[in-house]
Amino acid sequence: MKCPLLGTVRTEGEINPERADCLREKCAWWLDSRKGCAVLLVAIQLASIAATGDDINKKMPSKVHFGK
DSSP states (O other), rough: OTTTTTSOOOTTTOOOGGGOOOOOOGGGTTTTTTTTTHHHHHHHHHHHHHHHHHHHHHOOOOGGGTTO
């Protein structure tokens, strides 16, 4: 059975939906409204949130700036 949960969807730090071995419209995880797999869409959103958090963390002052 083809399934995005069993496929390799992450390569070299990037999410690659073409590597997922899925059934597309025939799968229960497929979202017609988004024209995509729910599992992959969640992965993409989480990667975006992680990148934003990393950007915020880089902009925060270090402990040295606070005197302790």
